[in-house]
Amino acid sequence: MLRIKDIDTYYGHVHAIKKISVNVDAGEFVTLIGANGAGKSTLLKSIIGLQPVKNGSIEFLGERIESDRSDAIIRRGISIVPEGRRVFPDFTVAENLAIGARARKSTSAEMQEDIDKILDQFPRLKERWKQKAGTMSGGEQQMVAIGRALMGRPKLLLLDEPSLGLAPLVVAELMTKLKEIHAAGATILLVEQNVTLALRVAQRGYLMESGEIIASDDAKALLESDAIRKAYLGIEH
């Protein structure tokens, strides 16, 4: 579904992504892990055209998208939970969710159905329905950002650290939810700092370091691999 081949991304002179290739097949649940500054967020930005790629190609559903405009890429059926939430601060929760459905031009019945599901998942949002997102707590905003992405009923869902700022219980529920929507047919690419958690829910994982993919394998295998253990898990317990 998503084929990234040998792309490079620069911020001025900073070479943030170095000749990276990543594949996500239809129906897969893939996670991307790596330390601060490894380039995970940059990769997501490159996929949706927010950071121009230098070389290589990005294919989505068989079509080249690397030189498309961001909004056009999104309208092909991608949703993203961006780094730092980026809710629309002056919009109410309701409006933030509504705008998430813009790209797909959902009917109002579909929208209502999605909204019900999201409010079910995050009851907190129901209480805050008419509140401006900018005045909500960090975790509440994160819920809005996730809900907003789900409103797009995406073919491919990109998540950049969705668990950030969420209380433990909510994180657990979120992961269950992700599994659910994956089971329902969505393709997911998840960036997470919480490596254990990510590798538990995902099928496959990529490990990034300084702009390069240094390992990629089955999630289980990665979870047990020495490289990961040393870098991330060895110190646990």
Place this chain on the structure above:
Amino acid sequence: MTLSVKDISLRFGGVSALTNVSFDVQEGQVTGLIGPNGAGKTSLFNVVSGIYTPTSGQVFYNDHEISKLRLDQINRLGVARTFQNIMVFPELSLVENVMIGRQSRTKAGALSSIFRTRKERNERSEAERRSIELLSYVGLDKKKDELAKNLPYGEQRQLDIARALATDPKILLLDEPAAGLNLQERVSLKALIKKLNAMDYTIVLIEHDVKLVMDLCSRIVVLEYGNKISEGDPQQVQSDPKVIAAYLGSGGE
């Protein structure tokens, strides 16, 4: 006793962010503040640091009421904070970001800078030296001339800590410092907080990483829906059924 929160309530129109919350922070300790999303933790920091004026109740710092002061005044008394949402100065370099924190501990005025007095120059180079030192605490000294906006998310949070430290606070309020850090980085953060605590900083910590909180804090306050539902040492709190129901969950991590 350094910081004392007394009967604080905070309302925004219909929303009650805090209801009659009281607790004390003991000098030299690490106090944890936990609770579900939207429980009012950040709001409490905002009240203590002077961003919000409480609807009712008072905050005392060394028996001195601070709830009516402006935030820069509160900072000068020795209360510094970091932010849950990134609030670095995006267009300034890292060292400049931290040097802003030194402002409250330096004095030179506009006139002495116009005449470039020796005192002014010395003070400035001293501030710079100290800022770089603080950057090294959080491992960012190598990037000191980078613009803050170009840092990855996790490192911007670290910068925020260095900047708060630059104000030479007695109390440091940390709002989710571990968010966006991976396990290894959390270990360094834990070490840093321990080190700071050993250096006699009093610390109040908001975190959703329960393990980190339990390991670091000697006392924990739990909020839910703006109410304090529990308070005590890690054992007490962890076994409090109200806390388990509201926050920790029975499964446990």
Place this chain on the structure above:
Amino acid sequence: ADTLKIGIIESISGAAAAYGDNHRKGTRLAIEEINNAGGFNGQPIEFHAEDDRSDPAAGINAAKKLIAQQKVDAIVGSSASLVTIAFTKENERYKVPAVNGQAGSPTVTEQGYKYTWRVNMTDGQLDSKAVEYFASQKGAKRFAFLVENSDYGKPPTQAAADRAKKVGATVTAYEQYNRGETDFKAQLSKIKETSPEVIFVHGYYTEGSIIARQIKELGINATLIVNMGQGVPKFVELAGAAANGAVFPTTWLPGLDNEKSKKFEEAFKAKYNHEPGAFEAGTYDSIYTVVEAAKRGGGSDPKQIQAGLAKLEGFEILLGKISFDEKNQNSGEVRLATFSNGKIVSFK
């Protein structure tokens, strides 16, 4: 022989642009005529025009440029009084004469600069004459003023108000407005309360025509006098029926019974397709004045022109026979005109 080089400063853009347009038309017609008739000393006269943007500082820029860079022999302009007041200092300093045929503020010549000459009358003289006429000939006793709060509207009407008091009339109201405004009902309501017999409006014809309409709308029954600048066909076009009966003082108007005026009118209409007004006449005159001064002074040198200007007594221009006073201010005849059925006619 040397070519005569004239510098022109006019308000092509900015607030006074409409009057800059008059200035451009008047001066260019004169230059064209003179050059068609052989120019000065057998050489066509040259001119350099600068836009002062209706801004005094830009006027100074223009004067410096014309004098220092273009080395003109005389400057004609500007349409705006403040601009002229500001830049004539440069003429004084570099000893290059400036001749004005349009600006109305008394200050232009009151500053007492030796190198500043004005062929048209001041608005103060014109407005006072009109008021005096109505007070003494028409028995008007109650005058109200509504004037633009600027150098254009205030000084002449203050003079006129003083004159009114001197001849025994009362000034019932003196209201002001700002350039660009389009509603004057507050001022007019105040004026209405004082039941004046005459309302004197001094400003641009754009606001003036709206005021005329609103006077009718409020049902105020008084004779409307406007300043010379409003005495143009545009005023009727804009004010419509409300213009009827409005009176204005002027230095010149079409249809005068003299050869010069008729010739000018014809030539102007041929070139620009509409009737000229007093401003076109005055600015047209200002060019002829410079050229005649050069002739009488014996050459195109600034010094010679300056000398020639002093010898112009009796030289006939559209505005009458030239007679400069000790401050180089020309005097002249004030005529009263009125709008009657959309036409400008002499007022009896």
Place this chain on the structure above:
Amino acid sequence: MLLKKYGNIIAIAALVLIPLVLNDPFLTHMGIRATTAAIVVMGLTLFIGYTGQISLGHAAFFGLAAYISGILMKSGFPFLGSVAVATISVGILGCIVGLIVLRTSGHYLALASIAVGVILQTLVKNSSITGGPSGLTAVPSPSLFGWTMNSDLAYYYMVLLCMIVGFVVLRRITDSRTGDALRSIANNELAAQSLGIPVFKYKVLSFTVSTMFAAFAGTLFVHYDGFIDPDRMGLPISIFFFVMAFIGGIGNLYGSIIGAFAITILEEYAQGFGNYNVLVYGLLLAIVILFLPKGLSDLPNVIQRWRTR
């Protein structure tokens, strides 16, 4: 490289020598215009660029000081005394105004500054000692120790010197602890305040200094032109200064000078297009904004980026 190191010296040498070598009185005149404007714009840059605030009322301070200095000197005050009194008194007024209007921010600050400008302008326009709407005429040229300065070249050097001194003063402020505080306010006011910076105090300071620069430039303006009228205090002139600050490069003192010179030249150059002058001026302005959104002082970077591409 060389340019970087000796840039200042080369620039100063050029500013000093060009009028002397070309000896074109009009060029000298434009030089005076540009340097005078540069002084206002540098001060404005401190407030807009460094502190991140906005003012559309600086022309009022410029004009007010011009009036004060002009009136004082006309009534027999010495030149230096008039300038000093005008600058300081307007600075005090600026401080008071700052204490009032800086309670607002953003667009509301822009409006408040416009309001202050209009109020001052209306007062001047309707007062009798200022000459009312007809302006203040016959303001004397400066005289120092009995010597009257009526050479444009000398005036140019005086204004140039003032500009350079002003630049150094502002440069030292912006490079100091105070400058850091101002920039932090521009970046994030709340964060700055939470770090102990008395934000309001610094804003007032920055506003006061910038009004004093405007005021000082106003006095230089009036003793040169010999004339000032209330329109010079108006919104269009304030916007004009603002545009200069922007075109040069906001938040950059070199940019202020470049902007002042560029706009002065641009406006003059456009005159060559006759009736089209205003259109050409507007178009050139638009082109600069389009291709150099960070201002003219960003030109070297843009060229470099263009080269490496």
Place this chain on the structure above:
Amino acid sequence: MENVIQQLIFGLSVGSTYALIALAITLVFRGMDVINFAQGEFFMAGAFMGFVFHVDLGLSMWLALPLSMASAFILGSLLERIFLRKLEENANGLSLLVMTIALFIMLRSVAQLIFGSSAYRFPAMTDGVLRFGGIQISAQYAIVIAATFIIMALLYVLFTKTALGLSLRAVAQDKTTARMMGINVSRVNNITFGLCSVLGAVAGIVYAPIAVLTFDMGQLIILKGFTAALLGGLGLVSGAVLGGFTLGVIEQYGTLLLASAYKDLVSFSILLLIILVKPNGLLGKKQIQKV
């Protein structure tokens, strides 16, 4: 008493012209997060378009108005395409602001080049004067007031009830995130600017008969419109209208009760007082910054 009401009506009618401009300023602010300094020139341009269609070409008002609106839309979106599109990428809001100043200079100068410096008369749609007892209001002003309320209602619906309105507001808050929602930012901005030009045209055409047409008729009104928009509460549709009416009434009574020479001083002093007491305008809510 009657006079008091009459003067109030006069003030409100003038205020409605301010409100019209303020509404257009609100639209651009809500959609592009910039104050459009060229709004007065759109107003002027619209009035001249109406003049060309209605007077020069002799079309009936029913034809001339929609034609002018259509041409205004084209003008606005064209200008956006040429002069603003490139800047949208650039986060710097000041560059947009300065560009609208450049647009203001250009539009005005083009109008002067086409129509000259003199003034034109736009025939009134109706000459009547409506009278209620002793109180009168000219019918043309009644049209302006009606237009104000119609536009207010339309804008309200646009912002709160339509998908375009939602996109427009999203774009103003955060362009990058708007793109992440699949919104074509350039197109939305293009429509916004086109619409603001249309609003200018409508305002210009209903207002023109009251005044006269000149190339610089936009100059004063933009300041009043800007003031009105802020006075009511920047970005609020109802605020723009309230601000316009308030400003009109303040000016009317300022002129009546005090010397007219000090009219601006009075109204701007009151304005300054209001924004000091209510730093977000009459209807604006206090912004609490959440951190």
